[in-house]
Amino acid sequence: MVYFIGAGPGDPELITLKGYRLLQEADTVIYAGSLVNPELLKYCRKDAAVYDSAHMSLPEITEVIRQTEPGITVRLQTGDTSLYSAINEQTAELKRYGISYSTVPGVSSFCAAAAALGTEYTVPGRSQSVIISRIEGRTPVPERERIQDMASHKTSMVLFLSAGKTKEVEEALLAGGYSADTPAAIIYKASWPEEKKFFCTVGTLDQTAKDNGVSRTSLLLIGDFLNGSEQKSLLYDPDFTTGYREGKQGKAGTYACAFTDRGYELGEKLGVDSLTRISRKQGTCTLDEWVQEHFYTAKTLVFIGAVQIAVRAVSKYIRGKDSDPAVIVIDEAGQYIIPVLSGHIGGANAEAAKLAEITGGVSVITTASDIRGLWAADTWAVQHGLKVKYTGNIVRVQSALLDAQKIRIGLGQMIKIADQDKDDQLVFEDKYDKEQQAQIRISGYDTGKDGCVAAGSRRQVSDDTLILIPKCVSVGIGCKKGTPKEKIVEAFDKFLADNDIYRESVKDIASIDLKKDEEGLLEFAGEKGLEIRFYTAEELGNAQGDFTASDFVMKTTGVDNVCERAAVLQAGKEGKLIVRKTVYEGVTIAAAEGRLII
Numbered sequence: 212m213v214y215f216i217g218a219g220p221g222d223p224e225l226i227t228l229k230g231y232r233l234l235q236e237a238d239t240v241i242y243a244g245s246l247v248n249p250e251l252l253k254y255c256r257k258d259a260a261v262y263d264s265a266h267m268s269l270p271e272i273t274e275v276i277r278q279t280e281p282g283i284t285v286r287l288q289t290g291d292t293s294l295y296s297a298i299n300e301q302t303a304e305l306k307r308y309g310i311s312y313s314t315v316p317g318v319s320s321f322c323a324a325a326a327a328l329g330t331e332y333t334v335p336g337r338s339q340s341v342i343i344s345r346i347e348g349r350t351p352v353p354e355r356e357r358i359q360d361m362a363s364h365k366t367s368m369v370l371f372l373s374a375g376k377t378k379e380v381e382e383a384l385l386a387g388g389y390s391a392d393t394p395a396a397i398i399y400k401a402s403w404p405e406e407k408k409f410f411c412t413v414g415t416l417d418q419t420a421k422d423n424g425v426s427r428t429s430l431l432l433i434g435d436f437l438n439g440s441e442q443k444s445l446l447y448d449p450d451f452t453t454g455y456r457e458g459k460q461g462k463a464g465t466y467a468c469a470f471t472d473r474g475y476e477l478g479e480k481l482g483v484d485s486l487t488r489i490s491r492k493q494g495t496c497t498l499d500e501w502v503q504e505h506f507y508t509a510k511t512l513v514f515i516g517a518v519q520i521a522v523r524a525v526s527k528y529i530r531g532k533d534s535d536p537a538v539i540v541i542d543e544a545g546q547y548i549i550p551v552l553s554g555h556i557g558g559a560n561a562e563a564a565k566l567a568e569i570t571g572g573v574s575v576i577t578t579a580s581d582i583r584g585l586w587a588a589d590t591w592a593v594q595h596g597l598k599v600k601y602t603g604n605i606v607r608v609q610s611a612l613l614d615a616q617k618i619r620i621g622l623g624q625m626i627k628i629a630d631q632d633k634d635d636q637l638v639f640e641d642k643y644d645k646e647q648q649a650q651i652r653i654s655g656y657d658t659g660k661d662g663c664v665a666a667g668s669r670r671q672v673s674d675d676t677l678i679l680i681p682k683c684v685s686v687g688i689g690c691k692k693g694t695p696k697e698k699i700v701e702a703f704d705k706f707l708a709d710n711d712i713y714r715e716s717v718k719d720i721a722s723i724d725l726k727k728d729e730e731g732l733l734e735f736a737g738e739k740g741l742e743i744r745f746y747t748a749e750e751l752g753n754a755q756g757d758f759t760a761s762d763f764v765m766k767t768t769g770v771d772n773v774c775e776r777a778a779v780l781q782a783g784k785e786g787k788l789i790v791r792k793t794v795y796e797g798v799t800i801a802a803a804e805g806r807l808i809i
Contacts, residue, residue, distance in 0.1 A: 213276055213284045213310060215298055217291040217317015218242070221403035223250040225318045233315065238282035241272060246289035246428070248403065273304045280310060291319040294343065295371055321369045323401035324430045327408060330437065332367040337435040339730065340366040346373040346380050362387025367434035374429035377420040381413060384433060389413045394437035399429045410437075465562075466505045467513035468498070474515035474543035481569055483513060498524050511537040511562055518549060525552065532556050539563050545570030554578050597679040598715040682718035685786065687778030688732065689722060689764075689799040696734040702795035703735070710790045712802060717741065721777035723751060723768055744781060751776040759792045778803035 214233050219225035226234075234240065234254040242252065244263035252261060260279070264272055264286075276284050292298050292314055305312050321343060325332060332341040342361050345352065350372075361368065362384045373380050374397065385391060391414030399407040411419035413433060420426070464484040469475040478486045489498050496504075498520070505512060506528045514521035521540045529535055529552070537559035538552035548567045550559030555578070563574040686706075690699060707714055717739075724745040726732055736743040748769035756779050760771040770776065772792065779786045782805035790802040 212281070213286060213305060213312040214315055215286045215288060215292050215296075215301070215312060216315040217293075217296075217319075218247045218251055218287045218289055219318040220290055220320035220323035220401050221248050221406075222323070223248050223253075225323070225402060226251060226254075227315060227317060230315050230317060233283070233285055234287070236283055237285040239275065239279040239284040240287060241267075241275060241284065242287035243289050247287055251287065269300060269304065272301065273308070276305065276310060277308060288317075289320075291317040294319055294321075295345070320401050320430060321371075324369070324396075324398040324432060327398055327401050327406060328396065328432075328437070332369070332434070332436050334367075334436040337438070338367040340364070342366055342368045343371070344368070345371045346376050346383065348372060348376070358383035359387040362389050365389060365393075365434075367436045368432070370431040370433070373431055374420065375426045377417040377425075377431070380431060381416045384413045384416070389433065393433060394435060396432040396437055397423070397425055397429050398432065399423075399425055401430065464509050465511040465513060466509045467515060468501050469515040469543070470520070471516070471543055477541070477543060477545050477570065478513075478515050481513065481566060502528060506536060507534075509536050511539065511557075511559070513566070514538070514540045515543055516540070517542075518551060521551060537562055539566065541566065541570065541572070544572075546572045547575050548572050549575040597681050598713075680713045680715045682716060683782075683804050684712060684716045684718060684789075685778050685781035685783075685803050685805065686717055686720045687722065687774035687776065687781065687801045687803070688720055689773035689777075690726065690729065690732055691797040692729070694729070694731045694797040696731040696738065698796060699731055699735040699798055700738065702798040702800060703739070705795065706790075706793055706800045706802075709793070710802065712790070719744065719781055721746060721781035723748060723770070723773045723777065725768060746777055746780055750780065754780050756788055758788075774799045774801040775803075777801075 214237075216230040216233060217227070218230070219227075231254055234251065235256065237255060237259055239260045239262070240252070240255050241262045241264050242249075244265040255261065262272075262275055267275075272286075276286075286301065288296050288298070290296070293316065298314070302312055333339050342364065344356060344358065344361050346358050358370070358380060365388055370380060384393075391412060393413040395411050395413050395416050397409040397411070397416070397420060399405070399409070407423070407425075409419050409423050409425065416431065416433075420429075465481075466485045466487070467478045467481060467483040468487045468489050469478045470489050472488075475486065475488050487496070487501055489496070489501060502512070502524045506525065512525070514524070518540045521538065525538055532553060532555075535553045535557060537550065537554075537557035539559055539562060540549045540551055541547070548563045548570065550563040552559060554560040554576070560574070560576055560578065563576070566572075567574040686703070688699070688703075706712075707717070719742040720736060720739075721744045722729075722732065724747050727745045733743070751770045751773065754776040756775075758772045758775045758779075762771075764773060765771045775788055775792050778801045779788055782803035785806040786803045788801065788803045790800075792799055792801045
């Protein structure tokens, strides 16, 4: 048995564990002595026969292998066997003689070169592709793969076997489109003890090689990736949800400020995320600077001082109930905890009660519905993860409740209300037809006199209604290979608009696992802040329902429909299709709603 093993770029510790084990077991080792680090031979058995292929022809190598059968022979090659290894011609000989072989991949020198520079070839905002090539030498290069043509892409480029022709390389790169000041680097013997790194530009590549005596065993790296990038990828963005991590969308954190030393001491006991002492004497930031920094990003702002100061400080930044942070004022003794902004949606009332427990004080709640112990539509929405739209209509609903009017709640067939949420003033009725599955309409729609609230994923009511939007829609997406993010965004937005689906109701997206590396789709998910899940063709095929079948889709993916089946699976066990497959340019989209318990 013959094992072709990638020995790695030079460092003997960069061979794979499998390669290391096979070297220890080998009866015969044939290694590329001109490139492979001889330190690797220390892993071999003492009685193993070792041959340096630098002095051997292909027939000679083949003959050694034939003579060692049926033992274990390791053919140790530099880097990884998938690049410039001449492995095909060797395996062709083995096939001719009926000799079995297997390949063990290794670490390529182009990987070691990037590691030596502490960088990556795919840098957000600069390059997301890598061209690996070589200039023509004794081994010809296809006409369509000339360096000049490859350079027209202006992407990250790594050139093997080209260090002896840097003048020709430089001329080809410039002729192909790289500017003379494009960053470049020459990496000599990457990962070896004698490794050297020379930084230059495309316009100084040849001179740099000559000045440093570089002519072999070096890689040429070209591209803007060498300058790095301040733009971050989405992979570890805290706002980006993946299949394994929930993104932290929206506002977060409790920030407090104090105006006196006594107030600061109280603040240290509150367990807030950040505490700032506002003081002219100590030269800290001004109150306005502090509010400006945190108002649009914090979940809660706590002022330890006078109410009047807090009101004046936040007044010019207030935008609306659905976007303002909870604002709470505490006197420096901790006796009174007063929510002054966003009591329900922002959670100021609830947070004030928690802070009162810490200080031993009293939460001063002034909202009428809380004082009377009445149901509050906006609080109810927050508790159940519903997005409030047209917040100005909250007053109509609460006024009706305060006037002892009943609030009628119409439920679609996909909605269930938990018993503990029922109230004497709330009348639950089934007023929606089956097509409006996940809609909730809460209103006095029989008389038109009571408060009016509607909740649902689709636009079924007018703007004079308080709308509560549940996250209950799963969107299935299919796309052609290489479809850019912009095309998917355009199709997605049009799909929602055409079908009267609120963007806020979309909780996630799904597709087939063939698309798990589709860059445009992943970027789209990141931009929209949506979790994305990929299903196998078998999983999609097991989805229950009536789906739009396509012979072409079946032939290319192994399942008759991607977007409809993915949407239904992602919506959950009782998920139902609400919008069938819709075709856009290079993109197909469908939507399903899941069972919702409020």
